[in-house]
Amino acid sequence: MTQLGATVTRDGIRFAVWSSSARRLWVSIFDHAGSHETDRLELQPEGQSVHALFVSGLAAGTRYGFRADGDYAPEQGRWFDPDKLLTDPYGIEIDRPYAYHWRLAARRNEGADTASLMPKTVALALSRPMPARAPVFSPGGLIYELNVRSFTKLHPDIPEEQRGTIAALAHPVIIEHLKKLGVSAVELMPVTASIDERHLPPLGLSNTWGYNPVTFMALDPRLAPGGLAELRDAVAALREAGIGTILDLVFNHTGESDRLGPTLSLRGFDDQAYYRHQPDGRLVNDTGTGNTVACDHPVVREMVLDTLRHFVRHAGVDGFRFDLAPVLGRVDGAFDPAAPLLGAIAGDPVLADRVLIAEPWDIGPDGYQLGNFRPPFLEWNDRYRDDARRFWRGDAGMIGGLATRLAGSSDIFGKGGQPASRSVNFIAAHDGMTLADIVAYERKHNAANGEQNRDGHNDNLSWNNGAEGETDDTAIAKARFDDRCALLATLFASRGTIMLTAGDEFGRTQKGNNNAYAQENAITWLDWAGRDQALERYTSALAALRRAVPALSDTHLLTGEPAESSGIPDVAWLAETGAPLAEADWNDPTRHRLVMLLGDAGGGRLAIMVNGDRRQCVFTLPVREGFRWQPAIETQAIDLARPLPGRSVSFTTEHRIEKWQPVFGQSDAEKLVRAGPARAATGRVRDG
Template sequence: MTQLGATVTPEGIRFAVWSSSARRLWVSIFDGNGARELDRLELKPEGEDVHALFVSGLADGTRYGFRADGDYAPERGLWFDPDKLLTDPYAVEIDRPYQFHWRLAAKRNEGADTAPSMPKAIARPLPKPLAVKPLLFQPGGLIYELNVGSFTKLHPDIPEAQRGTIAALAHPAVIEHLKRLGVSAVELMPITASIDERHLPPLGLSNAWGYNPVTFMALDPRLAPGGLKELRDTVAALREARIGTILDLVFNHTGESDRLGPTLSLRGLDAQAYYRHLPEGRLANDTGTGNTVACDHPVVREMVLDTLRHFVRLASVDGFRFDLAPVLGRVDGVFDPDAPLLQAIAGDPVLADRVLIAEPWDIGPNGYQLGNFWQPYLEWNDRYRDDVRRFWRGDAGMVGALATRLAGSSDVFGTAGQPVSRSVNFVAAHDGMTLADLVTYERKHNTANGEQNRDGHNDNLSWNNGVEGETDDAEIAKARFGDQCALLATLFASRGTIMLTAGDEFGRTQQGNNNAYAQDNAITWLDWAGRDEALERYTSALSAMRRAFPALSDTHFLTGKPSNASAIPDVEWLTETGAPLGEADWNDPGRHRLVMMLGHSGDGRLAVMVNGDRRQCLFTLPAREGFEWRPATATQAVDLARPLPGRSVTFMIERRAMQTRAGKAS
């Protein structure tokens, strides 16, 4: 298909847009402030449902939008209205953020021209593509999920004008923090331009997460006031520090919402093609947001691929995380792991070597697809999240499930003889309780969202040690600190890729709010001044240990057999006495302790001792002549002659015993 969007040349600009059902299409040209419409020029059909026009004399920086006319019949998926200014689906820049206004959702002939309420696309010549660089991130590494806006909003070392932007991520203070944590790649929550849901402005709230896009390429001006160059420079600065960049992209729905939503772009151009409809004509809603992008349509498929190539070629990003990814694999509404779009992404020459991460669920029919995406897609593993939470909450009979999650979740990802885990392990993410809130609040506290605490999940598998939310009691604070350490240690001891959400390393709280998408305020802004530095040091030590012992980050499934010529099994599962866990132990609902003994390079072993009981316990590790057990992290002064504390994870490394000059073990 011909190139779509605005193509800037020395002679002028070519505008092109696709629509299979519009009768007439125009491009509106605006003045340099985007306030006054200077011209409205009709596009001409060029075949394959492309409508285009070359306008001589226009230059870089021209502000524009499209308009379309045709039938207006929402019950049939037709929303044509020439009074609605429409953002170019291929826009690479817009002049201001989207703001919801009632006229954007007005019916045809019931509202005024929407141009005053719409950002204008800015025609830009794209920079020269960057040379393809090798991936910095590899499976088994540490992904650091962050919300660009909230991450540096309160950071004292960032210049105030730069706080909350993509550029702030390149600041030396931020890069030093990421390096100290051993981050392999940052995963940026959506940075493309989004719009508030229509119920938020009357509540005085705004969408802080960005999971409500309008188009797919244009960056949000609030996050990237420097446009694509800002992203490009920041990715380069992170790469210089050996940190990759993964973009969280939303292709499953847009901010045009349900039948009562605003007409902003795709809906006004060809809603029947761009969105999936049910047989009776209603918008399908596999996303819970009111609409579902028709990712099985060839034009939509090419638009998604063009977007991904855009960010790889022009910003050198390492890869992508796909929100509600089953939508990308739905063909005629049914998920298919061999869907054309999923296959096209994995097989595209520009994209094939990039990191691809699926959030493997949506709310549509058969929307839970964990484990059903093929290689090379990694998958967010909510089974890991829930089983680890249940174990540390103290649920009965969880020791076997914990072992399975520590070992890479072969029950989910080891089907069809797959040798490696595709799991992205996480205990907490942007959606849900923070790590600190998990051990502080037994129930959600979402009243600030304006929905009478009805929104957000009710079953958080969380707990509190004492009075909910209380922080003054020293013993309660100590217990909560210990529980956070145990959860973090479990995460860093797990095979497969791991993910930590920004701020969880130093005890961020959202005051029990488990659906803080609408809180662009102190609820989600990271409190750098008040961070728990002891927890932060412990997290850094865990990360250093994980990097030092490749057996932890290896993605191959464990077999219990020797993995090299040393005859040491790659894993042994032991009781606290050092004996192998037997069938009765695995099935004991009261068991909350185990040892994962991993084979380690140099003929040594790494012991991960888990005491999920509240009582302290003496652990015994099997001894070998010529070897001795030592603490694996500098933060744990361990003496195996003494009981290990309750609700803790302890790491020991087996090393060859030091020899004295007389040749005796010291």
């Protein structure tokens, strides 16, 4: 298909859009302020439903929008209204953020022209594509999910004009923090331009998450006031530090919403083609947002591919996370792992080596597809999240579930003999309670969202140590700190790719709000000044351990078989006595203790001792002649008689006696000790 959008040349600009059912289309040209329409020029059909026009004398920086006319029958999916100014679906930059107004959703002839309410698309002359470079991130690393706006809004060391923007990600203090955590790639929650849901402005709220896009390529001016160059420069600075960038993109729905929603772009061009409809003409709602993008339509499929290529070629990003990804794989409404779009993404020459992550569920028929995407897609694993939370909440019979999740979830990702896990393990994400709130609030507290606490999940698998929200009691504070450490240690001990949401490393709280999408305020802004520095030091120590022990980040599924080179099994599961777990142990609903003994091809071993019981316990580990167990993240000699505290995870590595050296230096050990003595590794040896 011919190139769509605005193509800037030395002599002018060529405008081109696609519509299979519009009778007439125009490009509206605006002055540099975007406030006055100077020309309205009709596009001409060029075949294959493309309408285009070359306008001489125009240059980069031109503000424009489109208009379309044709049948108006919303109940049949026809919304043509020349009074609605439309954003270019291929627009790369807009001159102001979107702001919801009722006139944007007015029926034809019931509202005035919307040009004064709409951002104008800015024509850009793109530079040559960046040289192809392999992604920095590889599966098994640490993904750091962050909301650009909330991440640095309160950071005292970021210049005020940069706070809450993409540019702040390139600041040395941010890069230093990311490196301290061992971050392999940042995953940016949506940075493309979005619009508030219509119910938010009357409540005095705004959508801060950004999962309500209008088009797919244009960045939000609030997040990237410097435009595409700002994103490109931040990606380059992160790459220089060895950190990749993953964009969280929304191709499943747009902010045009249901039949009562605004007409902003795709709806006004060709609603029947861009969105899925039921036989009676009603919009399909597999997303819970009122509409569903028709990703099985050839024009939509090419637009998605063009968007991904654009961000690789012109911003250098490492990969993408796809929100409600089953929508991308729906063909005639049914999910197909071999859907044309999914196959085209994985096989595209520009995209084939990028990181691809699926959120493997939507709310449509058969919408839960965890484990059913094909390689190379990684998948968010909510089974990991739920089993880890259940174990540490103290639910009965969770020892087997925890072991399976620690080992990479072979029950989900080992289907058909697949050798590697594609799991993205996480305890908490942007959607739901923060890691700190999991152990402080048994129930959601979403009153601030203005929906009488009806929104958000009701089953959070969370608990509270003491009165909800209470922080003054020393015993309660310690119990919560220990539980947060245990959850973090479980995550960093898990085989495969792991994900940490920004601020969870230092105890961010949303005061029990588990659906804070509309809280553009201190509920979601990270409190850098008040962060829990002890928890942050502990997280850094865990990250250093994970980097030092390749068996933790390896994505190959464990077999229990010995390696040919060393004769050491890649994993052994032991009781606290040091004996292998028997079938009765696995089936014991009261068992909350476990040792995961990892071996590597070089003959080294790492013992991960999990004490989910509230009582302390002495763990016994098997020893080999010429070796000794030493704490993995402490330098002082181990006290073999000291019991492992309740509600804790400890790491111990095996070293040759004559060559033993601590894994980390004294400074790291001192940081960990200050994080809390309950984190100390321990173990008693036995012959075997």
